[in-house]
Amino acid sequence: MQWMNTKGPLDLKDLKGKFVLLDFWTYCCINCMHILPELKKLEHEFPNQLVVIGVHSAKFENEKDTDNIREAILRYEIEHPVVNDNEMKIWNSYAVSSWPTMYLIDPEGNAVYLRKGEFKADDIRTILNAAIPYYRGNGSLDEKPIQFDLLAYSQDPTPLRFPGKVLADEKSNRLFIADSNHNRIVISSLGGELLEVIGTGEIGSADGDYQTAQFDHPQGMALVQDTLYVADTENHLLRKIDLKEKKVTTIAGVGRQGDSDETWPGLGTNATLDNLPKRFFGSPKTTAINSPWALWPHGDDLYIAMAGPHQIWKMKLDESEIGPYAGNGREDIVDGPLLPSVPYQQGYSSFAQPSGLTSDGKTLFVADSEGSSIRAVPFDPEGDVRTLIGTAKLQFGRLFSFGDIDGPADKAKLQHALGVCYVDGTVYTADTYNNKIKAVDAVTGEVKTIAGTGKPGKADSPAQFDEPAGLAHAGGKLYIADTNNHLIRVLDLKTNEVSTLEIQGLEPMPVKQRPEAPAEAVQK
Template sequence: MPQDRIRAPELNGGRSWLNTDKPLSLAKLKGKVVLLDFWTYGCINCMHIIPDLKKLEQKYPNELVVIGVHSAKFENEKETENIRRIILRYEIEHPIVNDADFAIWKAYAVEAWPTRYLIDPAGYVIGRLSGEGGYEAIDKAIGDSIAEFRKRGELNEEPLRFVLERAKVGDLPLAFPGKILADAKSDRLFIADSDHNRIVIASLAGTLLETIGTGAHGADDGAFDRATFFRPQGMALDGETLYVADTENHLIRAIDLKAKTVKTIAGTGEQSGGYGRSGPARLIALNSPWDLQLVGRTLYIAMAGPHQIWQLDLAKDQVSTFAGSGREARADGPRNEAAFAQPSGLA
């Protein structure tokens, strides 16, 4: 993050603000370190850095203000209500400005999603970072700026309170369920109750049969009432075994419906940053597995993060890339040269 003594442009031109009852300005945030996150909700790389933003907000609750600048890639992403739903779905707790007209994007000369700008308490740009990663560099820059301005007596450490979108919504029986799987033979409907971090099983008529998972974020294996997930998505059924793409844990889980237990069968729990790796299923990191399809003893995985389709050999406990070069594009051809864009469904 290079050091440049440039005055940060004001946050003008947004269509609307969310997670706050009034528009924010850098002038009124003087004395705070400000982190601007330029993002769009259809970009998986943007979604991948949300956990890093949460960590920074928790580490510097009074000194740092994170502001999301949502500059839409597609027309539907410009709708404020759609952005509000994403805020609720991903439990975002910092203010968001709908920069649908790219006014703030252009003022900061942003070129790609995601891009983060760090602004010191005097209103000057400390640095800029594009793409995923960079948590350590941003954390250090924030810490250094806080120390410097605290020493000068120019740091505002008074806590700010924002009116969050989640405060306007009551409890829901299901929270942003991502995928469903119906099995007519057993009269069961499996629901990935994604934002409740659990799997719900109902009859096809709608009678609740079982819930799997405590509802807390986590990756704990074990009995149904002790296991945890983190925004699970796609599923595949093999008799009395339900396979689950545990998306934000970057894991594949196997649920034994008879024994009522959950077991991790692929992934390390860390997000992979590479493409085309293969090896023992529990030793290879995954990257946002989003959907599953079982063919024989091979479990195909829509790996949204690296824009690929992977395969898990259940007999050998080995994972490998099946299709996709890893570049984000739409390109036909030989399966290792073809390209996908954040694949999230299989059939």
Template sequence: MPGKRAFLNRIHFIVALIALLTAGSLIHTSTVLADEKTPATKTKQADQDKDLAEKNPFPNRPKAPSLDGGTEWLNTSGEITLKDLRGKVVLIDFWTYCCINCMHVLPDLAYLEAKYPNELVVIGCHSAKFDNEKETENIRRAIQRYEIKHPVINDSNMTVWRKYGVRAWPSMVLIDPEGNYCGHLSGEGNRELLDKVLERVIAYHRAKGTLDETPVHFELEAARLKQTPLKFPGKLLADEPHQRLFISDSNHNRIVITSLDGKLIDVIGSGQIGKQDGDYKTASFDHPQGMALVGNTLYVADTENHMIRTVDLDKKQVSTLAGTGEQARYRSPGGKLRESALNSPWALAEINGVLYICMAGPHQIWQHKLGSDDISVYAGSGREDITNGPLDTSAFAQTSDIAVDGDVFYVVDSEGSAVRKVDTKKKSVTTVAGTSDLERGRSLFEFGDKDGIGNQARLQHPLGVLYDNGRLFVADTYNHKLKTIDLKTNEVKSFLGTGKDGNAL
């Protein structure tokens, strides 16, 4: 059965990975393969074939299930079969575009695609978590936003997911050039592991003559994108006293400043991906998101650089406040500002001289006392869930935006489709809208489009929140609505939007 097969394949894959990472199996590879290319007699050829077979990192594997069953193929001109890919190493990435862990895998895939351009083909299998993610056009926009350069299947009915016995996002399935299913690996942070495996599989099949290194090209969705002044802007900050807007022009890797009626004032950043400090024209970002304005200093969540940047609006200078430029791979407690790796900072807010940070990667809220040299976890155990209680035992699910009301701030937990309240005086976390404290992370899968009070209301992957005079305005993103929450009663009401995407006013 699929479940049992997936379990056994995973064990086999992990055992093979461990074996491949031992010193001997890698150090001698080049010498052995060089010898195997030497012309030989029939007897020697037979010995060589036997020797090659013994060195197959994934021997006696079953044929991989087909890729048919998806709704549509994207980022390519048409449907692709495993027969079409015979001779290539194939890596299937099972993902869903809402998921921060899936986002973290994409740079690893891009690295591997660049390193093995003629040997490896990555296929994205988009098996949606949320209803909104099943729509082909939404996946197309996600492909464009994430700058994905490999084919993607819309597996809206999870047909391919079930064929391969996948149980979690993200998961990687490896198929060798002969179409054999090698196994799968779940989670993020596996770049080096996959690189070592690919290196060995490619070397083996190149020596055997079963590797096809003919270049392949795909018709990418990026070609459909029109040139626009903004490109997938992520966050917006209004500075009413100075009549200006700060716009995270995320896919242009810059911050745009305009007047409240949209007239351009200035642009912060060169537009190139990077982490360079300096003046507005030379500084660089990597897909920035949330911002906070304190005096004349703009704080920026430089999300894909995993850094917090500052902008001196008087001197027009960009500096790095926190982060090493590398993603934190474990549940870091924090430390010195420039020595502590961060993990996808997404939104920022300041209360009483403390900068609070929605750290989407580890599902936490972090803090930095302005003027100090430290940054640390403020709330959240790091477990992905919707759990109320004291700061250290509470749980969040991909914190994505933050709004302030005095000593209290509100957070949208996008993966839990919930709005949370964090009281800095009481040191507690509660849920304002959506479910919480359900068994085994079930809150992560309780979503919908339903007005109501507190835990009776349903949202779908909200990404924005704003406080105003006793009410919250929530961007109920995957429902294509703006909703309000009366903070006296926790009543959630639809405010704007029909529930269908569009730009009508």
């Protein structure tokens, strides 16, 4: 099998004497994303006792490719070895059935702990702190340092780094770019002249002016007059930027991932079927949120694609309240009424990692990525969620039906689409894992590819992309966050010609440097 973030294949026998944590993951999965920071905490706290190995067992066809996994390792800033288990051989040998799943193997080679689903570093830290003295005492613990040959040590600096989303404003001639892995917002003219950089580039959540504010892998944005709203995804926060005062302020979230109980703000720990609230909402600054990924303003409200709990949320623009608007919290592609009165109640709409938002003024269109579907959510609270293109009508396997097929809605298929942009009756779609831009008729759902060969690349003619994730429109052009290429591409909707936008004046940022290893460190 192919290995990454290490000089060559690893064998568990070679790691005898270490605790080994096997993390079974796939890079599309929001739950897998959530535990990566927890693994990093453990790796840094137990550098000489613990080795984490990511076993990448793909869900989507696109994820089986080693080059794509390499990009995901860099995008998520993974610091441990990863093996491409693209035929699910390791997955099957460990009887794994869901993502994420972890096994902890002790220094003597025994699997001693199994955990399915998300977990926190504290859960594993408690086990290691209790076990290390025992294995140290019987002489079976090897505490020699190991240094792995990470992909991050061989990267070239780039002006943008995995840009996730874009927002174009024709009126002010501005393009807002979520420069996600540089942890900042870049503002340019629509022609590419650099106007502003917001954020230090360091991971953090500090408010303040453009030179001191910090973000953590921001994604979607929304513009309301002179205020730019930002989904600060890995901080689990919403931020607003006063573009006149040049000031960043936190307006929602508590700075940590909301758990399943907090999916329903205002529910309370003593809630019963007899005393459920009529609707679920809380104060934005005291309500924990979970991986906000995309934003859309409408009237007095800001709609939020909350990828973590698989819901669409809504916050009042006066910042008085926030809470779920659509989705019963089950990860699925199911049409129906917006929101249940009982958490997770069936018979209501379900989403699967919603990641992109756009609107025609009456309907909110959603890129529902894990179901490779485009959903339509009414602004009328009495309306029903419907599926424009996707898997809702399937009896089962709605999260596992995907492909690259143009045509009428009942035949067409997408693969993990992350971005949508409505223009004149068409929902333009970043069909991310197919490396294409597609046009979806907003009424009939008919799909047509307008750019992209399907193969990853950065050529303008014929156009190629590499996992594009964000779309925006201005002046007859689509602006595309071409994420894995670290570029912004421009698609002329009249000619279908694609060009690459150069951000004039934006300098490359430094990349991760190889640290000096202790003399006794083992190189792998």
